[in-house]
Amino acid sequence: MGNSAHWSADAAAATGERIRALRGQRGISLSELARRAGVGKATLSGLETGTRNPTAETLYAIAGQLGVPLATLLSTPGEPLGADVPEVQGTAVAAQLLEVFQDGGISTELYRLEIRPGVLQTSPAHPAGVVEYLTVFSGTARVGPVGDPIVVRSGEHASFASDGPHVYAALGEEPVHASLLIRHPLEVSEVSGGSEVNRS
Known part of the structure; x- marks a missing residue:
């Protein structure tokens, strides 16, 4: 994974079409979605027309306001993932969507993750009930709710x-290499949870 995102024109256009279609299905204007997601109207317009490459934070904010998993913006539900699914870049995180599967009313996304050292990424809240599972293969990460992040070391x-703002950071000078599972209720319900670390 590199430090700059490269989206093909087709991938950017496809993501923009998905955002626009979901917004239309929900009867939300472009201005209103931009306001709710906390992004500029020009930025959202550029995403919908495929002329801008979004950051991870922007995509998460838009997906959260549309009530869908991030993978819904990156791929077509029910279809196999193609080789052109773009890597998503944030302030500190580079994420590559590897798989999406559904089971018992839950949509699960699997990502390959790299967290770059020296910067902190704050991601916006996901819908209620969303839980993330991080497995670290190398490096040491600090992740979790903004007010109560946890340290996860290699092998943990x-x-x-x-479902609240949460952070990702690499501790020390080495990047963190990890996998990330995001479990997203297909029918959003009020579910709350805390943080837990497990050692292998």
Whole structure:
């Protein structure tokens, strides 16, 4: 994973079409979605027309306001993931969507994750009931709710509720290489949870 995102024109256009279609299905104007997601109207317009490459934070904010998993913006539900699914870049995180599967009313996304050292990424809240599971293969990460992040070392895994603002950071000078599972209720319900670290 590199430090700059590269989206093909087709991938950017496809993501923009998905955002626009979901917004239309919900009867939300472009201005209103931009306001709710906390992004500029020009930025959202550029995303919908495929002329801007979104950051992870922007995509998460939009997905949260549309009430869908991030994967819904990156791929077509029910279809196999293609080779052109773009890597999503944030302030500190680079994430590559590897798989999406559904089971018992839950949509689960699997990502390959790299957290770059020296910067902190704050991601916006996901819908109620969303939980993330991080497995660290190398490096040391600090992740979790803004007010109560947890440290996860190489060989450990952690889970935390991500329905509030949450952070990702690499501790030390080495990047963190990890996998991330995001479990997203298909029918959003009020579910709350705490943080937990498990050692292998």
